[in-house]
Amino acid sequence: MNSRFIVATHILTLLASSDVPVTSEEIAVSVNTNPVVIRRLLVELAKAGLVVTQQGSAGGSQLARPAELITLLQVYHAMEPGHLFGMHRQTPNPECEIGNNIQGVMSGIFDQAEQAVEILFGSITLAQILGAVRIAVMQT
Amino acid sequence: MNSRFIVATHILTLLASSDVPVTSEEIAVSVNTNPVVIRRLLVELAKAGLVVTQQGSAGGSQLARPAELITLLQVYHAMEPGHLFGMHRQTPNPECEIGNNIQGVMSGIFDQAEQAVEILFGSITLAQILGAVRIAVMQT
């Protein structure tokens, strides 16, 4: 369990809330971490086509597209390339009927679980998250 | 990402397929691991009320209840006490509107995702998994 997905979402929400490019230092202050950590995540987000980043003295990052066109699912896929649930460390014994088939059966179930999560994430945009943040601010 | 959930399910499926108590050694052979690893998981499964274990020379483990009355959700809760998605390592900056509210917003979303998974797991029993394994065996 790691923090990349939520931190990446944090980054993108911050970018969505700004009209101008945001430096990794500014993001790092919001996230409360080191700018290099932020930069590492920004490289992945850029590879996924979610942000564009400008080098040099006027550098900074911006969303690559409108916040309404970025879903949590896209963020999730950029940050978490693996599966949600793990398999055996060693291949189970193929001479045993359970050992020989349990992974196949369970991978089917795990796929369904992942799909349920993906459907949810695919239905939530960055604009909605920013909106929810702003509502929370007003209620404080 | 670990292997405890699927290995615990493997263990329980094996117990469900047997009329007699199964030793940790036999389970270890099916899972292809060391018996101590199995015993560790069995202790947790027993605490969760899913298995009963007999010590001594006639020792071994059995399901604590019929396979139709054990759901994947119960197994999951016994093996994975934490959350599915991680939060920031350090508390984000409360002076920033995004930093101050992103965790609240995202925890709501993560709860929904976990719920979707739990609904799925709660609908699948061990008996169904054993049935699926047996169907897979017949098709090999």
Place this chain on the structure above:
DNA sequence: TTGAAGTGCAACTAAGATGGTTACAGTTCA
């Protein structure tokens, strides 16, 4: 009662993942 077979547990180990830090090369712009 004894010895064998099994559980439960502690301690140790190796491997891998994660996130933080430091240093610096490269890029851009005033």
Place this chain on the structure above:
DNA sequence: TGAACTGTAACCATCTTAGTTGCACTTCAA
């Protein structure tokens, strides 16, 4: 040209996970 920024590598500390070893305790048949 120098400052401000990105991108990257290397290192480090911490934590988790799963495997191994050793052994105390439990149980039961002989």
